[in-house]
Amino acid sequence: MSDGQEPLGGPDLAKGIALSEIADGAMLLGHTQGKPILLARCGDELFAIGAVCTHYSGPLAEGLLVGETVRCPWHHACFSLRTGAALRAPALDPVSCWRVEQQDGVLRVREKLESAAPPAQPTASGTPGSIIILGGGAAGNAAAETLRNEGYAGRITMLSADESGPYDRPNLSKDYLAGSAAEDWIPLRSPTFYRDRGIDLKLGARVVAIDARKRQVDLADGSRHEYDALLLATGADPVRLTIPGAECPHVHYLRSLADSRALVAKASAARRAVVVGASFIGLEVAASLRARNIEVHVVAPETRPMERIMGAEVGNFICSLHEEHGVVFHLGTTVTSIDERSVTLKSGETIQADLVVVGIGVRPATSLAEQAGLVSDRGILVNEYLETSVAGIFAAGDIARWPDPLTGEKIRVEHWVVAERQGQTAARNILGRRERFDAVPFFWSQHYDVTISYVGHAEKWDRTDIDGDITTRDCMVVYYRGDRKQAVLTIQRDLESLRAELAFEKTSAP
Structure with a gap:
């Protein structure tokens, strides 16, 4: 806009x-x-x-x-x-x-003033003549744009398995699914954008192998592409149910634009939906389906939603918020089977449903990288410059596990803004800039008229300090491990979220 x-x-x-x-x-x-x-x-x-x-x-x-x-x-x-x-x-x-x-x-x-392209920085010696980007999501698109913005004039090939060009993935579970955003708002760029900038975007391109020694990738259609530098930005795949009925046609996952389109089409006639999993995706889907006046039931094994990530107090608030909008929770249980009209829970309860949406997490799509011999550990390991164990191959986004300067640990984060920023940094480092990736992780989650902002990364914490009142939707929650802040969550305190981000940046600065 x-x-x-x-x-x-x-x-x-x-x-x-x-x-x-x-x-x-x-x-x-x-x-x-x-x-x-x-x-x-x-x-x-x-x-x-x-x-x-x-x-x-x-x-x-x-x-x-x-x-x-x-x-x-x-x-x-x-x-x-x-x-x-x-x-x-x-x-x-x-x-x-x-x-x-x-x-x-x-x-x-x-x-x-007349807009002018920022002056391109001088390229380092040994700049690659050709660059391949595997993946057309947040990290891949940001990397391609950054390469051109930095003055790179060589060949850029973006190989995306998706049938659609890069799009605004966060909106798939939010406004677009809720019906308050038109589909023409979803693409990040038009097809002509890539053509005009000499970015060879190939859709439906499924890579089957990477030969790191020969510096080439092989596609399912038999074609082969050579590279001087490679960025892996293959994202993550939804974890799938393995229970009876999991393959029923009314069982849906939400990862791609095609997935969201299918959900929108199904929602137009659905009356009752069961959302399996109280993840961010699951709860945002629940809110969007309620906006379409569909009865929604959420099934999850935890005692309160989002407690592991945000703590008991925020979990209780999120649960109450959804209940105020008519969502029915079935917590402390799981789905054991699905048929064309209902789902059956481990507790023995049966819930009628003509739509089932599964949101039980994702797994990083690392198989290609691992087969190529790249070192991995719950993600592809990269250094502070986002370079993998093989020189000339970088990784960004959901698949990358990088050294976090704030915590001193290697972390992997599955959030849109992090992926985009890593794509930008990886692009500059492919050009020899030697720029540390030290951006503080940030994400937001939208539930009805409430937006939750979160900066930092707290896989573990010892205590939380709450300033304000969560129930009145005006608060800041600080997560500590020992005496050190790990993350800050805010509701309706946007400026404090920005200040927390800046404070984290100063803490982690070399």
């Missing part, structure tokens, strides 16, 4: 304001020529950029100013005040820049 979608607010900056109205290190929302403008002051310099994030139209004026950058409060995209460039995912497009004029203590925002 462009930076002109929001209602205008603040002063008309074309008419001018006193310089004293904006302090050093402060931001001010205004408008000019019918466009919302963010005015920011950094020392003696003033910057004016589009005030709306190019990701989901978040209000940048409510974000955080960090040096000569501003971070979006919704999903933590970051933009340059000087150039408007999108510096960090999930935003991929820049915001506009405007000329600021100062005279006699009055500043005015004048004309919109």
